[in-house]
Amino acid sequence: MLTSQLVPLLADAALIAIIAVIVVLVAGTTGLVVTRQRRTRELPAPTPPAPLDTGERVEPKVGEDAEEPRDTPTRTLEDTELPTLEKPESAQGRLVRLRAKLARSQSSLGKGLLALLSRDKLDEEAWEDIETTLITADVGVTPTQELVERLRTRVRVEGVSGEQARAILREELITLVDPTLDRSLKVDRKDGKPAVVMVVGVNGTGKTTTVGKLARVLVAEDKHVVLGAADTFRAAAADQLQTWGERVGVRTVRGPEGGDPASIAFDAVKQGIDESADVVLVDTAGRLHTKIGLMDELGKVKRVIEKTAEVDEVLLVIDATTGQNGLTQARVFAEVINVTGLVLTKLDGTAKGGIVIAVQRELGVPVKLVGLGEGADDLAPFEAEQFVDALLD
Structure with a gap:
């Protein structure tokens, strides 16, 4: 009798337990689904992969993307300000x-x-x-x-x-x-290579400035010029030369401060060949004519250049105000390197015009250029008759 009464009670308890387990499982599953949905909403939308370049035309986006304003307006070639180059005087x-x-x-x-x-x-x-x-x-x-x-x-x-x-x-x-001396500058291409002009002189004669002014003279004659900043010992010499070049649109080849001048001169000539330039102007460091080692280095620069192209001109820059001391400088330079022409600077100052006659007689080398001021175009070819007429005016 007792057993028959317990059987239904146990069955009811088991049923209740089963129902409780099912309720717990359903509640846990529902919470998990809700949590996942919430996390999904919180995560940023994944970035769509970039379209593969299949050669097909990609249509521009529309809608919100098309309405998004640009940060900066589109610039055309007409809007772009290009550097203004100076036009050297004829x-x-x-x-x-x-x-x-x-x-x-x-x-x-x-x-x-x-x-x-x-x-x-x-x-x-x-x-x-x-x-x-x-x-x-x-x-x-x-x-x-x-x-x-x-x-x-x-x-x-x-x-x-x-x-x-x-x-x-x-x-x-x-x-x-002596108007019979050949005062022309050899600045024309030869055998498919540019003419090479080395500019030498002692410190303070205006050598780098002369190179910059000579570049202007050649640009005015429609020459394609490359500058070589082989003066690596004077602070800012390369910057000074590059500034001269930029004013007339001329490239400057330079190297590290204190670098090998011969290497830079070589690179400048190579650049001139690559660009089919008409002339390469090589600025060298100022040399004291009393320093044999420094003077010998000029010979090295010339020899290295000649591995690639012939050196057509070696112009010696002399400060005309130094008078007879300029003759001593010229004599020593002529012994070290084959000077082909002279450039007299500062003839507008306290210089006496007779230095033109003296230095030509001393070296047997013509004065080819004269500088008469600080202006960018204050350098011109030397002409004997005009020089004498100016003296007698």
């Missing part, structure tokens, strides 16, 4: 202006000689004064003696008057300056 205009400067600064030599030659009586004292005037003007002793002797002869034969004295003096000075 050779003719430069010569006219330089002649006027030379006449103002050097006229004392010509005026002094004309005043002496126009005296009523040319005695020995007058001729000594003429000789002193010429030597003081840095003409040099030997050229002065030659000029005075020729003037004496012509005055004796032809007589002297105001205009006649000027004509005689002009002719003899032109002869002394």
Whole structure:
């Protein structure tokens, strides 16, 4: 009897337990699903993969993407500001202006000689004064003696008057300056390679500035120029040269400060060949003419360049205000490297025009360029007749 009553009770308890387990499982599953859904909503949407480049045309997006404003407006070529390059002055205009400067600064030599030659009586004292005037003007002793002797002869034969004295003096000075010397610059391509011009000189002569000004002269003649900043010892020398080049759109090849000048010169010439340039201008470090080691390095630079191309010009820059000391410098440089032309700078200052005659006579090398000021275009080819006319104006 008792057993029959317990059986239904146990069955009911088991059923209740089963129902409780099912409720717990259902509740746990529901919570898990809700939690996953909540986490899914909190996570950012995945970035769609970039479309593969299948060669098919990709249509532009529309909707919100198309309405999103750009950060900056689109710039066209017309809106872009390109650097403005300077236009160097033509050779003719430069010569006219330089002649006027030379006449103002050097006229004392010509005026002094004309005043002496126009005296009523040319005695020995007058001729000594003429000789002193010429030597003081840095003409040099030997050229002065030659000029005075020729003037004496012509005055004796032809007589002297105001205009006649000027004509005689002009002719003899032109002869002394020697217009027959070849003053042309070798700056034309040859055998498919650019002309190479080395510029040398002592410290403080205006060498780097001369290279920059010469680049302007060549650009005005429509030459394609490359600059080589082989002066690696003077602080900011390469920066100075690069600034000159940028003003007229000329490339500057440079290296690290204190680097090997010969290596940089070689790279500049190679760049000139690659660009089919007309001329490569190589600026070298200033050398004291008393330092044999430094001078010998110039020879090394030249030899390294010649492994690739011929050096067509070696221009020696001389500060005209140094007078006879400039002759000593020139002599030493000529012994170390084959100088082909001279550049006289600062003729507008306290320089005496006679240095042109003296340095040419000393080296047998022509003055090819003269600088008469700090302006960017104050460098011009030297012309014997115009130089003498400026002295006598």
